[in-house]
Amino acid sequence: MNSIRIITILLTGFLYLLFQILVLKNLVLFGVAFCFLYVIYIILLPLDLKTIPVLLISFFLGLGVDLFYDTLGIHTASLLLIAFLRHRWLMVLVPTGGYEDDLQPSLLNMGFGWFLSYSIPLVLVYHILFFYIESLGTDLFITSLQKIIASVIFVLVMSIIVQLLFYRRRRGI
Amino acid sequence: MLFVLLEAVAVSLIVSSNSQQGSAFFNSSNELSGSVFQTQSNVVEYFSLSSVNKSLMEKNAELLTELEALRRPADSIFIPLDSALFATIQFKGAKVINNSLRLSQNHLTINKGSNHGVKTGMGVINEQGVVGRVKSVSRNFSTIISLLHTDLLVSSKIKSNDVFGSTKWDGLNPEQAKLMYVPRHVVVEMGDQVVTSGYNSIFPEGIPIGTVIEVKPGTDTNYLDITLKLDTDFSKISYVYLVESFQQQELDSLYQSTEISNE
Numbered sequence: 001m002n003s004i005r006i007i008t009i010l011l012t013g014f015l016y017l018l019f020q021i022l023v024l025k026n027l028v029l030f031g032v033a034f035c036f037l038y039v040i041y042i043i044l045l046p047l048d049l050k051t052i053p054v055l056l057i058s059f060f061l062g063l064g065v066d067l068f069y070d071t072l073g074i075h076t077a078s079l080l081l082i083a084f085l086r087h088r089w090l091m092v093l094v095p096t097g098g099y100e101d102d103l104q105p106s107l108l109n110m111g112f113g114w115f116l117s118y119s120i121p122l123v124l125v126y127h128i129l130f131f132y133i134e135s136l137g138t139d140l141f142i143t144s145l146q147k148i149i150a151s152v153i154f155v156l157v158m159s160i161i162v163q164l165l166f167y168r169r170r171r172g173i
Numbered sequence: 174m175l176f177v178l179l180e181a182v183a184v185s186l187i188v189s190s191n192s193q194q195g196s197a198f199f200n201s202s203n204e205l206s207g208s209v210f211q212t213q214s215n216v217v218e219y220f221s222l223s224s225v226n227k228s229l230m231e232k233n234a235e236l237l238t239e240l241e242a243l244r245r246p247a248d249s250i251f252i253p254l255d256s257a258l259f260a261t262i263q264f265k266g267a268k269v270i271n272n273s274l275r276l277s278q279n280h281l282t283i284n285k286g287s288n289h290g291v292k293t294g295m296g297v298i299n300e301q302g303v304v305g306r307v308k309s310v311s312r313n314f315s316t317i318i319s320l321l322h323t324d325l326l327v328s329s330k331i332k333s334n335d336v337f338g339s340t341k342w343d344g345l346n347p348e349q350a351k352l353m354y355v356p357r358h359v360v361v362e363m364g365d366q367v368v369t370s371g372y373n374s375i376f377p378e379g380i381p382i383g384t385v386i387e388v389k390p391g392t393d394t395n396y397l398d399i400t401l402k403l404d405t406d407f408s409k410i411s412y413v414y415l416v417e418s419f420q421q422q423e424l425d426s427l428y429q430s431t432e433i434s435n436e
Contacts, residue, residue, distance in 0.1 A: 022213055028275040031347075052175055059179045066186075067206050069273070070280035070316060073186030080183060084176040133187065135277045138323045140344045143277075 005102075009045065013061055016041040021068040032143075033150035036075075038065060039126050040159040042083055043119050044167075048101045051087045058083035071134065078129040082122045093118055107163045119156065127151050207270070207314030210282055214270040218411065225411045232300040262377050265290065265415040270314075274407045277344040279319040281305065283413060286313040294375065296416035302381040302404035303327055303340075303369060304413050320382075321347050321407055328373050329382050332366040334359070340367065340382050340401065347407050350383060352399040359397065361388045367401055373428075374418045 016038040024035045042058050062076030069075065090105065095114065107115040131144040131151075245251055267289075271282035285291050287310045297304040297317050305319045318325050323344045329352065330337040338355040352367055365385040371378025383401030391398040418424075 021209070025273070031275055034275070055175050055179055059183075062183070067203070068209070068271075069276075070282075071276065071278070072189075073183045077180060077183035077187065080176060080180050084180075135344065138277055138344050140277055140323075143345060 005046075009049075009057075013038075013041055013057060017061060017064050020065055025068065029154060030150070032146045033154040034147065035154055035158055036065075036126070036130070036151065037155060037158050037162065039079065039082065039123055039155060040119070040162065042079060043086065043122055043159075044104050044106050044163075045086075047090065047099050047103050047105055051084065054083045054086060055080060074130060074133045077133065078126045081129055082126045085125065086122060089118065089122060104167070106167050107160060108167060108169045116156075119159070120152070123152050123155055124148075127155075203311055204313065207282065207284070207286075207311065210270040211284055211314075214268070214284075218268075221409070221411050224409060228300055229412075261419050263417045263419070265417060267291075267315075267413055267415060269410050269413055272319075272407070272410055274319070274321050274347040277323050279321040279347075279407075280308065281317040281319055281410065281413075283315050283317060283415075284313065285415070286311050286315050288312050290417070291315045291415055292417075296375040296418075297413050298376065298380050298416060299405060299410055299413045301406060302383070303376060304405055304407075304410060306375060307415070317413075319407065320350065320403070320405065326353075327376070327382065328370045329367050330370040331355070331359075331361060331385075332368050332379075333362070336361075337370045337372070338396075338399075348403055349386070350401050350403055352383075352385070352401055353396060355397045355399055357390060357395060357397055361385055361397060361399060363388065374420050374424045376416055377418070 020036070020038045024037055027035050029035075038061060041061070042054065045054055045057070058079040059076060062079035065075045065079075066072050090099075093114070095110075103109050105115070105118060110118070127148045131148050135141075135144045265285065267283040267285040269281050270284050271280075273279045273281075281297075281304070283291075283297075291307060291310050293307050293310055295307045297306060303320055305317045305322070306325060308316045308318045310316075320327065320340070321342050323342055326339040326341050328337065329340045331352075336355055336359045338352045340350050340352055342350045355361065363385055367382045367385065369376040369378060369380040369382060381404040383403040385399055386402045387398075387400035389398040
């Protein structure tokens with residue numbers, strides 16, 4: 001892992017953060033579908049990145065998003081959980097022949113079916129935790145459920161579009 | 174281990190920010206996020222200028238009419254009864270640079286802070302009605318708990334019969350809220366105006382909150398289940414007024430010494 005790769009990874013994260021707080025923050029479809037696209041950034045981090053750097057990245061990314069959303073700690077807590085689960089989930093989903101080391105687990109590299117079975121549970125866990133904490137102390141179960149389902153679908157569709165537009169096959173972005 | 178540690182930090186942040194007047198650092202009123210939002214709103218504000226102009230015009234016309242009614246004819250005399258009754262409230266204008274309305278706990282950010290005399294706990298209104306309450310203040314920015322926040326209670330009363338209750342958002346629709354603690358024997362008509370009560374000096378008396386659109390007997394309590402249509406259009410807020418009450422400190426210390434919690 002050379003320094004150029006590290007810088008690229010951090011820079012991508014920063015771009016995701018900027019895009020999230022300046023554009024996507026104001027985008028809520030039908031009042032229920034939120035677009036937390038930056039979750040995809042954690043999901044698409046290269047495979048050879050160990051859990052500890054992923055946790056640190058997601059802590060600071062989550063804190064950054066929280067700062068601008070006024071939801072102190074909620075994004076961070078949810079993002080940390082999927083950063084923690086990511087490696088284990090990847091180990092479960094090892095394809096025959098194993099992973100190539102520095103690959104991104106993206107749609108183009110791994111195929112459509114694999115990517116969906118990899119990302120849907122993680123994105124779902126993220127949204128369930130986020131909206132659960134967010135609605136603690138209220139009786140908004142049905143609303144939260146609507147928000148969770150709509151947001152997961154929206155984020156996945158957006159992530160597929162973003163990957164097709166901006167990501168390249170094989171390495172790097 | 175690191176996961177547990179970081180998760181614990183995140184949870185403690187959630188817990189610490191849950192109080193209504195949290196620390197000023199980790200939210201949208203700190204200088205960094207404030208300046209980002211300021212830049213963003215400098216770009217975006219041009220798109221809403223015409224609607225802002227329109228609402229200011231309407232408010233101006235309304236105020237002019239009111240002023241005309243208050244203007245004394247030349248042959249009248251005017252004796253002030255007690256100067257303490259005058260000028261207990263002052264308004265400050267501010268621009269909203271960040272707003273949310275789809276979460277269950279929504280906040281706004283404005284471009285005035287402690288440098289401009291904003292303090293935590295001040296009421297926030299706009300020309301349509303109640304907006305919220307200042308949560309935390311930095312030097313140049315403040316975070317406001319929106320009325321669309323499931324923890325914020327606003328002391329309010331029904332204008333026609335002076336029955337008071339508390340307005341609280343139920344987290345469902347950003348155009349509607351609930352009026353709570355109105356006993357069953359009270360007759361509430363559809364279309365009744367609900368305004369601030371003025372009991373706790375955060376808001377002056379008579380600031381519009383909403384209109385009653387639905388009255389149902391509450392299912393499991395002694396209170397009516399009243400739904401309001403909010404007067405404030407939270408999706409279009411661009412400028413707000415901060416309410417500074419010169420009596421608030423005195424009232425607060427009085428309530429504190431008598432152990433009355435007031436919302």
